[in-house]
Amino acid sequence: MSTYVDRVIEETRKKNPDQPEFLQTVTEVLTSVAPVVDAHPEYEKAALLERLVEPERQVMFRVAWVDDEGKPHVNRGYRIQFNGALGPYKGGLRFHPTVNLSILKFLGFEQVFKNSLTTLPIGGGKGGSDFDPHGKSDAEIMRFCQAFMTELQRHIGPNTDVPAGDIGVGGREIGYLFGQYRRVRDSWDNGVLTGKPLTYGGSLIRPEATGYGVLYYAKNVFAHENDTLEGKTVVLSGYGNVAWGAAKKIAEMGGKAVTISGHNGYVYDPDGIVTEEKINYLLEMRASKNANVKMYADKFGCQFFEGKKPYEVKADVYIPCATQNEVGMDEAKLIVDAGAKYYFEGANMPATNEALAYLQEHGVIVGPAKAANAGGVAVSALEMSQNSERLSWTSEEVDAKLNTIMTSIHDESAKAAEKYGFGYDLIKGANIAGFVKVADAMMSQGLF
Protein backbone atom coordinates (compact mmCIF):
# COMPACT_ATOMS: atom_id res chain seq x y z
CA MET A 1 0.00 0.00 0.00
CA SER A 2 0.94 3.64 -0.46
CA THR A 3 3.82 4.65 1.80
CA TYR A 4 2.47 8.20 1.78
CA VAL A 5 -0.88 7.02 3.19
CA ASP A 6 0.92 4.89 5.82
CA ARG A 7 3.06 7.84 6.86
CA VAL A 8 0.11 10.22 7.23
CA ILE A 9 -1.91 7.67 9.24
CA GLU A 10 1.11 7.19 11.52
CA GLU A 11 1.64 10.95 11.94
CA THR A 12 -2.08 11.46 12.67
CA ARG A 13 -1.85 8.75 15.32
CA LYS A 14 1.13 10.46 16.96
CA LYS A 15 -0.52 13.87 16.89
CA ASN A 16 -3.89 12.68 18.25
CA PRO A 17 -3.17 9.74 20.58
CA ASP A 18 -6.26 10.42 22.67
CA GLN A 19 -8.75 10.47 19.76
CA PRO A 20 -9.64 6.84 18.96
CA GLU A 21 -12.82 7.53 16.97
CA PHE A 22 -11.06 10.14 14.83
CA LEU A 23 -8.15 7.76 14.17
CA GLN A 24 -10.64 5.02 13.28
CA THR A 25 -12.19 7.01 10.44
CA VAL A 26 -8.89 8.47 9.23
CA THR A 27 -7.46 4.95 8.97
CA GLU A 28 -10.54 3.67 7.18
CA VAL A 29 -10.81 6.51 4.66
CA LEU A 30 -7.11 6.93 3.85
CA THR A 31 -6.61 3.19 3.44
CA SER A 32 -9.51 3.09 0.97
CA VAL A 33 -8.18 5.93 -1.16
CA ALA A 34 -4.57 4.64 -1.32
CA PRO A 35 -4.84 3.60 -5.00
CA VAL A 36 -6.01 7.10 -5.95
CA VAL A 37 -3.21 8.67 -3.93
CA ASP A 38 -0.66 6.37 -5.58
CA ALA A 39 -1.93 7.41 -9.00
CA HIS A 40 -1.42 11.11 -8.12
CA PRO A 41 2.14 11.78 -6.91
CA GLU A 42 1.36 15.53 -6.97
CA TYR A 43 -0.82 15.02 -3.85
CA GLU A 44 2.20 14.21 -1.71
CA LYS A 45 4.14 17.20 -3.07
CA ALA A 46 1.20 19.42 -2.05
CA ALA A 47 0.89 17.80 1.43
CA LEU A 48 -2.72 17.08 0.53
CA LEU A 49 -3.37 14.30 3.07
CA GLU A 50 -1.62 16.16 5.90
CA ARG A 51 -3.99 19.07 5.23
CA LEU A 52 -7.03 16.82 4.84
CA VAL A 53 -6.67 15.33 8.35
CA GLU A 54 -6.22 18.72 10.06
CA PRO A 55 -9.44 20.74 10.59
CA GLU A 56 -9.30 24.22 9.06
CA ARG A 57 -10.51 25.57 12.40
CA GLN A 58 -11.84 24.20 15.70
CA VAL A 59 -13.61 26.26 18.31
CA MET A 60 -14.17 25.22 21.94
CA PHE A 61 -16.14 27.34 24.34
CA ARG A 62 -17.78 27.53 27.76
CA VAL A 63 -21.57 27.21 27.95
CA ALA A 64 -22.95 28.38 31.31
CA TRP A 65 -26.68 28.00 31.97
CA VAL A 66 -29.11 27.83 34.90
CA ASP A 67 -31.45 24.91 35.64
CA ASP A 68 -35.06 25.18 36.89
CA GLU A 69 -33.89 25.20 40.53
CA GLY A 70 -31.60 28.17 39.86
CA LYS A 71 -28.44 26.07 39.98
CA PRO A 72 -25.73 27.03 37.48
CA HIS A 73 -24.11 24.43 35.18
CA VAL A 74 -21.12 24.62 32.88
CA ASN A 75 -20.82 22.55 29.71
CA ARG A 76 -18.33 22.53 26.89
CA GLY A 77 -19.36 23.69 23.41
CA TYR A 78 -17.57 22.90 20.14
CA ARG A 79 -17.61 23.63 16.43
CA ILE A 80 -15.17 21.86 14.11
CA GLN A 81 -14.89 23.58 10.71
CA PHE A 82 -13.18 20.69 9.00
CA ASN A 83 -12.99 21.45 5.30
CA GLY A 84 -14.49 24.30 3.29
CA ALA A 85 -13.11 23.49 -0.17
CA LEU A 86 -16.54 22.66 -1.63
CA GLY A 87 -18.73 25.19 0.16
CA PRO A 88 -19.70 26.58 3.57
CA TYR A 89 -18.93 24.18 6.42
CA LYS A 90 -22.04 22.05 6.88
CA GLY A 91 -22.93 19.46 9.49
CA GLY A 92 -24.98 18.79 12.57
CA LEU A 93 -24.78 19.63 16.25
CA ARG A 94 -24.79 16.77 18.76
CA PHE A 95 -25.88 17.21 22.38
CA HIS A 96 -24.85 14.08 24.28
CA PRO A 97 -22.73 13.48 27.41
CA THR A 98 -20.18 11.46 25.39
CA VAL A 99 -19.34 14.41 23.11
CA ASN A 100 -15.64 15.26 23.02
CA LEU A 101 -13.05 16.33 20.43
CA SER A 102 -12.49 12.82 19.16
CA ILE A 103 -16.20 12.23 18.51
CA LEU A 104 -16.70 15.58 16.80
CA LYS A 105 -13.54 15.29 14.71
CA PHE A 106 -14.60 11.83 13.51
CA LEU A 107 -18.05 13.20 12.63
CA GLY A 108 -16.56 16.28 10.93
CA PHE A 109 -14.07 14.23 8.92
CA GLU A 110 -16.79 11.82 7.71
CA GLN A 111 -19.02 14.79 6.89
CA VAL A 112 -16.45 16.19 4.44
CA PHE A 113 -16.69 13.12 2.16
CA LYS A 114 -20.42 12.59 2.73
CA ASN A 115 -21.17 16.16 1.70
CA SER A 116 -18.93 15.80 -1.33
CA LEU A 117 -20.92 12.70 -2.38
CA THR A 118 -24.21 14.62 -2.33
CA THR A 119 -22.98 16.62 -5.37
CA LEU A 120 -24.15 19.81 -3.60
CA PRO A 121 -21.86 22.77 -2.73
CA ILE A 122 -21.20 22.10 0.96
CA GLY A 123 -17.99 21.71 2.98
CA GLY A 124 -17.83 19.59 6.13
CA GLY A 125 -18.17 20.50 9.80
CA LYS A 126 -19.66 19.27 13.06
CA GLY A 127 -20.30 20.61 16.52
CA GLY A 128 -22.15 20.13 19.74
CA SER A 129 -21.81 19.85 23.47
CA ASP A 130 -21.45 17.32 26.28
CA PHE A 131 -24.83 18.59 27.56
CA ASP A 132 -27.28 15.72 28.29
CA PRO A 133 -30.85 16.57 27.20
CA HIS A 134 -32.32 13.47 28.90
CA GLY A 135 -34.56 14.49 31.82
CA LYS A 136 -34.28 18.23 31.12
CA SER A 137 -37.38 20.42 31.06
CA ASP A 138 -38.34 22.39 27.98
CA ALA A 139 -37.26 25.63 29.70
CA GLU A 140 -33.85 24.13 30.54
CA ILE A 141 -33.36 23.02 26.92
CA MET A 142 -34.25 26.55 25.79
CA ARG A 143 -31.83 28.23 28.21
CA PHE A 144 -29.06 25.84 27.23
CA CYS A 145 -29.65 26.45 23.49
CA GLN A 146 -29.64 30.22 24.07
CA ALA A 147 -26.37 30.08 26.02
CA PHE A 148 -24.80 27.80 23.40
CA MET A 149 -25.80 30.07 20.49
CA THR A 150 -24.70 33.25 22.27
CA GLU A 151 -21.13 32.08 21.63
CA LEU A 152 -21.60 29.95 18.49
CA GLN A 153 -23.14 32.85 16.53
CA ARG A 154 -19.72 34.51 16.19
CA HIS A 155 -18.47 31.57 14.15
CA ILE A 156 -21.37 30.71 11.81
CA GLY A 157 -23.44 32.29 9.04
CA PRO A 158 -25.34 31.28 5.88
CA ASN A 159 -22.17 31.65 3.77
CA THR A 160 -19.61 30.46 6.31
CA ASP A 161 -20.91 27.59 8.43
CA VAL A 162 -24.42 26.13 8.61
CA PRO A 163 -25.19 23.77 11.52
CA ALA A 164 -28.21 21.42 11.76
CA GLY A 165 -29.35 18.61 14.07
CA ASP A 166 -27.79 15.32 15.12
CA ILE A 167 -28.22 13.22 18.29
CA GLY A 168 -30.13 15.26 20.89
CA VAL A 169 -30.80 18.15 18.49
CA GLY A 170 -34.08 18.19 16.52
CA GLY A 171 -36.63 20.76 15.37
CA ARG A 172 -37.28 22.10 18.86
CA GLU A 173 -33.60 22.79 19.58
CA ILE A 174 -33.03 24.28 16.10
CA GLY A 175 -35.95 26.64 16.82
CA TYR A 176 -34.42 27.87 20.09
CA LEU A 177 -30.98 28.17 18.47
CA PHE A 178 -32.40 30.14 15.53
CA GLY A 179 -34.33 32.44 17.87
CA GLN A 180 -31.19 33.29 19.80
CA TYR A 181 -29.14 33.82 16.61
CA ARG A 182 -31.78 36.22 15.34
CA ARG A 183 -31.96 38.06 18.66
CA VAL A 184 -28.20 38.55 18.93
CA ARG A 185 -27.52 39.34 15.25
CA ASP A 186 -30.74 41.22 14.46
CA SER A 187 -30.64 39.94 10.90
CA TRP A 188 -32.78 37.54 8.86
CA ASP A 189 -30.00 35.11 8.01
CA ASN A 190 -32.52 32.39 7.33
CA GLY A 191 -30.00 29.89 5.93
CA VAL A 192 -27.74 29.92 9.01
CA LEU A 193 -29.29 26.71 10.35
CA THR A 194 -31.13 23.87 8.64
CA GLY A 195 -33.75 21.50 9.98
CA LYS A 196 -35.85 24.55 10.90
CA PRO A 197 -39.58 24.29 11.50
CA LEU A 198 -41.66 24.88 8.35
CA THR A 199 -43.09 28.27 9.27
CA TYR A 200 -39.75 30.06 8.95
CA GLY A 201 -37.75 28.46 6.18
CA GLY A 202 -37.63 24.77 7.06
CA SER A 203 -37.86 22.34 4.18
CA LEU A 204 -40.56 19.75 3.68
CA ILE A 205 -39.09 16.23 3.90
CA ARG A 206 -36.05 17.36 5.98
CA PRO A 207 -37.30 15.50 9.09
CA GLU A 208 -37.77 12.30 7.04
CA ALA A 209 -34.75 12.82 4.77
CA THR A 210 -32.06 10.77 6.50
CA GLY A 211 -34.22 7.68 7.02
CA TYR A 212 -35.88 7.96 3.61
CA GLY A 213 -32.47 8.46 2.02
CA VAL A 214 -31.15 5.23 3.54
CA LEU A 215 -34.01 3.32 1.92
CA TYR A 216 -33.68 5.14 -1.43
CA TYR A 217 -30.01 4.19 -1.41
CA ALA A 218 -30.96 0.61 -0.45
CA LYS A 219 -33.43 0.47 -3.35
CA ASN A 220 -30.50 0.87 -5.75
CA VAL A 221 -28.59 -1.92 -4.04
CA PHE A 222 -31.63 -4.19 -4.20
CA ALA A 223 -32.02 -3.39 -7.91
CA HIS A 224 -28.35 -4.28 -8.46
CA GLU A 225 -29.07 -7.67 -6.84
CA ASN A 226 -32.41 -8.17 -8.67
CA ASP A 227 -34.13 -8.06 -5.32
CA THR A 228 -36.62 -5.88 -3.38
CA LEU A 229 -37.46 -5.08 0.23
CA GLU A 230 -40.94 -6.57 -0.14
CA GLY A 231 -41.61 -9.10 2.63
CA LYS A 232 -38.19 -8.68 4.26
CA THR A 233 -37.68 -8.20 8.02
CA VAL A 234 -35.42 -5.40 9.19
CA VAL A 235 -33.55 -4.91 12.45
CA LEU A 236 -33.35 -1.20 13.25
CA SER A 237 -31.39 0.32 16.12
CA GLY A 238 -32.23 3.67 17.72
CA TYR A 239 -35.71 5.19 17.92
CA GLY A 240 -34.86 8.79 17.08
CA ASN A 241 -35.11 10.92 13.96
CA VAL A 242 -33.25 8.57 11.64
CA ALA A 243 -34.91 5.35 12.88
CA TRP A 244 -38.35 7.01 12.54
CA GLY A 245 -37.79 8.04 8.90
CA ALA A 246 -36.37 4.62 8.09
CA ALA A 247 -39.30 2.78 9.74
CA LYS A 248 -41.79 4.88 7.80
CA LYS A 249 -40.18 4.18 4.42
CA ILE A 250 -39.60 0.48 5.23
CA ALA A 251 -43.34 0.07 5.87
CA GLU A 252 -44.14 1.93 2.63
CA MET A 253 -41.80 -0.34 0.66
CA GLY A 254 -43.44 -3.50 2.02
CA GLY A 255 -40.76 -4.43 4.55
CA LYS A 256 -41.16 -4.96 8.28
CA ALA A 257 -38.96 -3.30 10.92
CA VAL A 258 -39.11 -5.55 13.99
CA THR A 259 -36.80 -3.79 16.48
CA ILE A 260 -35.88 -0.37 17.83
CA SER A 261 -33.35 0.37 20.56
CA GLY A 262 -31.91 2.92 22.95
CA HIS A 263 -29.02 3.18 25.41
CA ASN A 264 -30.75 0.85 27.89
CA GLY A 265 -31.90 -2.01 25.65
CA TYR A 266 -34.10 -2.93 22.70
CA VAL A 267 -37.73 -3.71 21.92
CA TYR A 268 -38.79 -6.64 19.70
CA ASP A 269 -42.11 -6.20 17.90
CA PRO A 270 -42.75 -9.36 15.83
CA ASP A 271 -45.79 -7.72 14.14
CA GLY A 272 -43.55 -4.95 12.86
CA ILE A 273 -43.42 -1.18 13.34
CA VAL A 274 -45.68 -0.78 10.35
CA THR A 275 -48.86 1.02 11.38
CA GLU A 276 -49.18 4.79 11.39
CA GLU A 277 -49.93 4.70 15.12
CA LYS A 278 -46.69 2.84 15.92
CA ILE A 279 -44.55 4.96 13.61
CA ASN A 280 -45.99 8.21 14.98
CA TYR A 281 -45.41 6.97 18.52
CA LEU A 282 -41.64 7.02 17.85
CA LEU A 283 -41.93 10.81 17.48
CA GLU A 284 -43.85 11.10 20.71
CA MET A 285 -41.25 9.02 22.58
CA ARG A 286 -38.33 10.99 21.20
CA ALA A 287 -40.02 14.28 22.24
CA SER A 288 -40.84 13.26 25.81
CA LYS A 289 -38.81 14.52 28.75
CA ASN A 290 -37.79 11.06 29.92
CA ALA A 291 -37.38 9.53 26.45
CA ASN A 292 -36.76 5.81 26.74
CA VAL A 293 -37.30 2.98 24.24
CA LYS A 294 -39.13 0.83 26.84
CA MET A 295 -42.13 3.18 26.47
CA TYR A 296 -42.89 1.44 23.15
CA ALA A 297 -42.88 -2.04 24.75
CA ASP A 298 -45.24 -0.82 27.51
CA LYS A 299 -47.63 0.82 25.06
CA PHE A 300 -47.84 -1.93 22.44
CA GLY A 301 -47.33 -4.96 24.69
CA CYS A 302 -44.04 -6.21 23.27
CA GLN A 303 -40.91 -7.50 24.92
CA PHE A 304 -38.15 -5.17 26.15
CA PHE A 305 -34.65 -6.65 26.41
CA GLU A 306 -32.83 -4.60 29.00
CA GLY A 307 -29.14 -3.94 28.42
CA LYS A 308 -29.17 -5.87 25.12
CA LYS A 309 -28.57 -4.79 21.51
CA PRO A 310 -31.04 -5.69 18.74
CA TYR A 311 -28.49 -7.58 16.63
CA GLU A 312 -29.37 -10.87 18.37
CA VAL A 313 -32.68 -10.78 16.45
CA LYS A 314 -32.48 -12.58 13.08
CA ALA A 315 -33.48 -10.49 10.05
CA ASP A 316 -32.87 -10.09 6.32
CA VAL A 317 -31.61 -6.51 6.56
CA TYR A 318 -29.82 -4.62 9.37
CA ILE A 319 -29.96 -0.82 9.61
CA PRO A 320 -28.17 0.71 12.63
CA CYS A 321 -29.62 4.17 13.38
CA ALA A 322 -28.32 4.93 16.88
CA THR A 323 -24.66 5.70 17.45
CA GLN A 324 -20.98 4.99 16.67
CA ASN A 325 -19.41 1.57 17.18
CA GLU A 326 -22.61 -0.21 18.18
CA VAL A 327 -21.64 -3.03 15.79
CA GLY A 328 -18.43 -4.74 16.92
CA MET A 329 -17.21 -8.24 16.06
CA ASP A 330 -19.89 -9.95 18.21
CA GLU A 331 -22.68 -8.12 16.44
CA ALA A 332 -21.11 -8.63 12.98
CA LYS A 333 -21.01 -12.40 13.67
CA LEU A 334 -24.70 -12.36 14.66
CA ILE A 335 -25.59 -10.57 11.41
CA VAL A 336 -23.62 -13.09 9.33
CA ASP A 337 -25.05 -16.06 11.29
CA ALA A 338 -28.57 -14.74 10.60
CA GLY A 339 -27.81 -15.18 6.89
CA ALA A 340 -28.51 -11.50 6.17
CA LYS A 341 -27.32 -10.17 2.83
CA TYR A 342 -27.78 -6.45 3.48
CA TYR A 343 -26.47 -3.95 6.03
CA PHE A 344 -27.07 -0.19 5.60
CA GLU A 345 -25.74 2.48 7.96
CA GLY A 346 -28.23 5.14 9.10
CA ALA A 347 -26.00 6.16 12.02
CA ASN A 348 -22.51 7.62 11.58
CA MET A 349 -19.71 5.02 11.85
CA PRO A 350 -21.94 2.47 13.64
CA ALA A 351 -19.42 -0.33 13.03
CA THR A 352 -15.77 -0.85 13.91
CA ASN A 353 -13.37 -1.31 10.98
CA GLU A 354 -12.93 -4.98 11.96
CA ALA A 355 -16.68 -5.56 11.96
CA LEU A 356 -17.04 -3.96 8.51
CA ALA A 357 -14.29 -6.16 7.11
CA TYR A 358 -15.91 -9.26 8.63
CA LEU A 359 -19.32 -8.41 7.13
CA GLN A 360 -17.84 -7.88 3.68
CA GLU A 361 -15.67 -11.00 3.85
CA HIS A 362 -18.81 -13.01 4.59
CA GLY A 363 -20.75 -11.69 1.61
CA VAL A 364 -22.89 -9.05 3.34
CA ILE A 365 -23.37 -5.98 1.13
CA VAL A 366 -22.45 -2.93 3.22
CA GLY A 367 -24.00 0.47 2.45
CA PRO A 368 -21.60 2.76 4.38
CA ALA A 369 -22.78 5.73 6.45
CA LYS A 370 -21.19 8.44 4.29
CA ALA A 371 -23.27 7.26 1.36
CA ALA A 372 -26.38 5.69 2.89
CA ASN A 373 -27.19 8.44 5.41
CA ALA A 374 -26.27 11.42 3.20
CA GLY A 375 -29.94 12.15 2.50
CA GLY A 376 -30.26 14.25 5.66
CA VAL A 377 -27.50 16.67 4.82
CA ALA A 378 -28.53 16.64 1.15
CA VAL A 379 -31.98 17.95 2.02
CA SER A 380 -30.32 20.42 4.40
CA ALA A 381 -28.45 21.78 1.38
CA LEU A 382 -31.77 21.94 -0.49
CA GLU A 383 -33.16 23.90 2.46
CA MET A 384 -30.26 26.36 2.03
CA SER A 385 -31.17 26.70 -1.67
CA GLN A 386 -34.81 27.42 -0.81
CA ASN A 387 -33.73 29.98 1.82
CA SER A 388 -31.46 31.70 -0.71
CA GLU A 389 -34.24 32.08 -3.25
CA ARG A 390 -36.83 32.82 -0.52
CA LEU A 391 -39.17 30.17 -1.85
CA SER A 392 -40.38 26.79 -0.60
CA TRP A 393 -40.57 23.70 -2.71
CA THR A 394 -43.34 21.09 -2.52
CA SER A 395 -42.68 17.82 -0.74
CA GLU A 396 -42.90 15.98 -4.08
CA GLU A 397 -40.17 18.20 -5.50
CA VAL A 398 -37.83 17.75 -2.53
CA ASP A 399 -38.52 14.02 -2.31
CA ALA A 400 -37.80 13.55 -6.02
CA LYS A 401 -34.49 15.44 -5.69
CA LEU A 402 -33.57 13.33 -2.64
CA ASN A 403 -34.30 10.16 -4.59
CA THR A 404 -32.13 11.31 -7.50
CA ILE A 405 -29.28 12.28 -5.17
CA MET A 406 -29.31 8.89 -3.39
CA THR A 407 -29.25 7.07 -6.73
CA SER A 408 -26.36 9.21 -7.90
CA ILE A 409 -24.45 8.49 -4.65
CA HIS A 410 -24.96 4.75 -5.17
CA ASP A 411 -24.02 4.86 -8.85
CA GLU A 412 -20.95 7.06 -8.36
CA SER A 413 -19.73 4.82 -5.50
CA ALA A 414 -20.23 1.67 -7.58
CA LYS A 415 -18.44 3.28 -10.54
CA ALA A 416 -15.46 4.42 -8.43
CA ALA A 417 -15.08 0.96 -6.84
CA GLU A 418 -15.19 -0.69 -10.25
CA LYS A 419 -12.67 1.77 -11.72
CA TYR A 420 -10.08 0.96 -9.05
CA GLY A 421 -10.63 -2.81 -9.20
CA PHE A 422 -12.73 -3.23 -6.04
CA GLY A 423 -15.78 -4.78 -7.75
CA TYR A 424 -19.04 -3.83 -6.00
CA ASP A 425 -17.35 -2.65 -2.77
CA LEU A 426 -19.56 0.28 -1.79
CA ILE A 427 -17.35 1.27 1.17
CA LYS A 428 -14.24 1.80 -0.95
CA GLY A 429 -16.37 3.29 -3.73
CA ALA A 430 -17.96 5.91 -1.46
CA ASN A 431 -14.62 6.87 0.08
CA ILE A 432 -12.96 7.22 -3.32
CA ALA A 433 -15.82 9.12 -5.00
CA GLY A 434 -16.13 11.49 -2.02
CA PHE A 435 -12.38 12.01 -1.76
CA VAL A 436 -11.62 12.71 -5.44
CA LYS A 437 -13.86 15.78 -5.56
CA VAL A 438 -12.46 17.27 -2.34
CA ALA A 439 -8.88 16.51 -3.41
CA ASP A 440 -9.38 18.17 -6.82
CA ALA A 441 -10.88 21.27 -5.20
CA MET A 442 -8.07 21.54 -2.63
CA MET A 443 -5.40 21.12 -5.30
CA SER A 444 -6.93 23.81 -7.45
CA GLN A 445 -7.27 26.28 -4.54
CA GLY A 446 -3.55 26.20 -3.68
CA LEU A 447 -1.84 25.65 -0.34
CA PHE A 448 -4.34 26.36 2.44
Ligand code: NDP
Ligand atom coordinates in the same frame (compact mmCIF):
# COMPACT_ATOMS: atom_id res chain seq x y z
P1 NDP B 1 -31.83 11.26 17.91
O1 NDP B 1 -31.35 12.08 19.01
O2 NDP B 1 -33.12 11.59 17.26
O3 NDP B 1 -31.90 9.74 18.36
C1 NDP B 1 -30.74 9.12 18.85
C2 NDP B 1 -31.06 7.66 19.06
O4 NDP B 1 -29.85 6.96 19.30
C3 NDP B 1 -31.94 7.42 20.26
O5 NDP B 1 -32.73 6.32 19.98
C4 NDP B 1 -30.94 7.12 21.37
O6 NDP B 1 -31.47 6.34 22.41
C5 NDP B 1 -29.90 6.36 20.60
N1 NDP B 1 -28.58 6.49 21.21
C6 NDP B 1 -27.86 7.62 21.37
N2 NDP B 1 -26.73 7.36 21.99
C7 NDP B 1 -26.73 6.03 22.23
C8 NDP B 1 -25.80 5.17 22.83
N3 NDP B 1 -24.65 5.63 23.34
N4 NDP B 1 -26.13 3.86 22.89
C9 NDP B 1 -27.29 3.40 22.38
N5 NDP B 1 -28.21 4.19 21.80
C10 NDP B 1 -27.91 5.48 21.72
O7 NDP B 1 -30.64 11.24 16.82
P2 NDP B 1 -30.67 10.93 15.27
O8 NDP B 1 -31.71 9.92 14.95
O9 NDP B 1 -30.68 12.22 14.56
O10 NDP B 1 -29.22 10.30 15.05
C11 NDP B 1 -28.98 8.90 15.09
C12 NDP B 1 -27.71 8.60 14.31
O11 NDP B 1 -27.85 9.02 12.94
C13 NDP B 1 -26.44 9.30 14.81
O12 NDP B 1 -25.35 8.45 14.58
C14 NDP B 1 -26.33 10.52 13.90
O13 NDP B 1 -25.01 10.99 13.82
C15 NDP B 1 -26.79 9.89 12.59
N6 NDP B 1 -27.27 10.83 11.56
C16 NDP B 1 -28.25 11.74 11.82
C17 NDP B 1 -28.70 12.57 10.82
C18 NDP B 1 -29.82 13.53 11.02
O14 NDP B 1 -30.19 14.20 10.06
N7 NDP B 1 -30.40 13.63 12.20
C19 NDP B 1 -28.11 12.53 9.47
C20 NDP B 1 -27.15 11.48 9.29
C21 NDP B 1 -26.74 10.69 10.30
P3 NDP B 1 -31.48 6.90 23.94
O15 NDP B 1 -32.35 8.13 23.91
O16 NDP B 1 -32.04 5.77 24.73
O17 NDP B 1 -30.06 7.21 24.25
Ligand code: 2IT
Ligand atom coordinates in the same frame (compact mmCIF):
# COMPACT_ATOMS: atom_id res chain seq x y z
O1 2IT C 1 -24.55 13.43 10.13
C1 2IT C 1 -25.24 14.18 9.41
O2 2IT C 1 -25.14 14.18 8.18
C2 2IT C 1 -26.21 15.08 10.06
N1 2IT C 1 -26.33 15.03 11.28
C3 2IT C 1 -26.99 16.07 9.25
C4 2IT C 1 -26.17 17.29 8.98
C5 2IT C 1 -26.90 18.42 8.31
O3 2IT C 1 -26.26 19.47 8.17
O4 2IT C 1 -28.07 18.30 7.94
